[in-house]
Amino acid sequence: MDLFQEKLRQYKERIQEDISERVNFIRSYVENACAKGVVVGISGGIDSSVTAALCLKALGKERVLGIWMPAYSNPVHEKDANALAEAIDLNLVKIDVGPAFDAILPEIEKIEPLNDLQKGNTKARLRMTSLYAIAGQKGYLVADTCNYSEIYVGYMTKGGDGLADFNPVASLTKHQIRMVAKELGIPESIISKPPSADLWVGQTDEQEMGFTYEDLDRYLLTGEGKPEVIEKIEHLHRISEHKRTLMPGI
Numbered sequence: 001m002d003l004f005q006e007k008l009r010q011y012k013e014r015i016q017e018d019i020s021e022r023v024n025f026i027r028s029y030v031e032n033a034c035a036k037g038v039v040v041g042i043s044g045g046i047d048s049s050v051t052a053a054l055c056l057k058a059l060g061k062e063r064v065l066g067i068w069m070p071a072y073s074n075p076v077h078e079k080d081a082n083a084l085a086e087a088i089d090l091n092l093v094k095i096d097v098g099p100a101f102d103a104i105l106p107e108i109e110k111i112e113p114l115n116d117l118q119k120g121n122t123k124a125r126l127r128m129t130s131l132y133a134i135a136g137q138k139g140y141l142v143a144d145t146c147n148y149s150e151i152y153v154g155y156m157t158k159g160g161d162g163l164a165d166f167n168p169v170a171s172l173t174k175h176q177i178r179m180v181a182k183e184l185g186i187p188e189s190i191i192s193k194p195p196s197a198d199l200w201v202g203q204t205d206e207q208e209m210g211f212t213y214e215d216l217d218r219y220l221l222t223g224e225g226k227p228e229v230i231e232k233i234e235h236l237h238r239i240s241e242h243k244r245t246l247m248p249g250i
């Protein structure tokens with residue numbers, strides 16, 4: 001028997017209970033923080049879709065705000081962000097962070113030019129800046145959308161999508177996120193789309209990481225995998241430890 005498939009089957013058996021636990025977590029965290037609601041960056045991808053759908057279940061439509069923040073993004077993602085809003089009845093606002101990026105880039109590049117990754121990380125941090133401005137204005141918390149697979153290998157921008165106030169999907173692998181997405185009525189176009197940070201044209205997670213989510217999640221759920229793949233995963237895990245801990249100080 002394939003142990004990975006068996007682990008996913010076992011998760012499927014308790015998926016409703018798991019969703020309820022996540023919904024309760026959101027509700028009690030937001031209440032204990034005396035926050036009025038939550039704000040979520042909506043990318044048209046699956047992680048933010050699932051996060052927003054869980055927040056809606058926990059808090060209701062009037063206390064969840066989704067923000068679509070393009071910065072010269074692929075238009076397919078805007079279509080999916082709108083399809084999501086329609087499907088789960090989410091209040092969605094567009095904030096174009098492209099002009100802010102255009103304004104700050106030449107200032108930063110007075111020192112030296114940025115490569116595609118550094119430009120993409122800057123866009124991710126402009127999104128974080130916008131979400132915190134809105135959270136401050138409305139008395140909301142910022143919801144994080146990073147899943148367990150990404151967190152394990154540090155596949156997020158430090159101070160960008162890696163910075164928020166609470167995370168209702170932190171323990172779910174990408175495969176489990178897909179299963180939850182089906183339960184929550186997320187549009188199929190979002191579930192089946194190749195995961196992408198959309199930090200530059202043509203970027204996909206699997207190409208950049210150098211292994212597939214199947215490899216990564218199999219390893220995370222069962223410990224199985226080719227030695228060279230496991231070494232790559234563990235290498236990324238080691239060098240990204242600083243993204244999962246509070247900054248050191250003395």
Ligand SMILES: Nc1ncnc2c1ncn2[C@@H]1O[C@H](COP(=O)(O)OP(=O)(O)OC[C@H]2O[C@@H]([n+]3cccc(C(=O)O)c3)[C@H](O)[C@@H]2O)[C@@H](O)[C@H]1O
Pocket residue numbers: 117121124150154155156157158159160161196197198199205208242
């Ligand atoms: N040991 C250490 N202790 C403390 N801090 C350390 C450090 N090593 C680096 N740093 C700091 O961390 C910085 C590097 O981290 P960071 O700026 O995040 O940059 P980096 O890890 O190089 O890039 C972010 C990665 O996440 C991916 N990403 C980003 C956003 C969204 C998604 C997605 O899935 O949607 C994926 C992106 O494609 C890229 O592969 C360094 O410039 C340095 O300031």
Ligand SMILES: Nc1ncnc2c1ncn2[C@@H]1O[C@H](COP(=O)(O)OP(=O)(O)OP(=O)(O)O)[C@@H](O)[C@H]1O
Pocket residue numbers: 040041042043044045046047048049067068069070071073127145146150161194195196197198
């Ligand atoms: N254009 C965008 N507008 C708003 N938020 C964004 C945008 N791009 C990225 N984000 C935020 O950054 C997070 C990280 O992106 P990531 O690609 O890991 O997740 P995703 O797009 O939801 O899922 P997928 O892995 O399917 O691409 C998103 O979940 C979202 O909260």
Ligand SMILES: [Mg+2]
Pocket residue numbers: 043045046195196197198
């Ligand atoms: Mg994405």
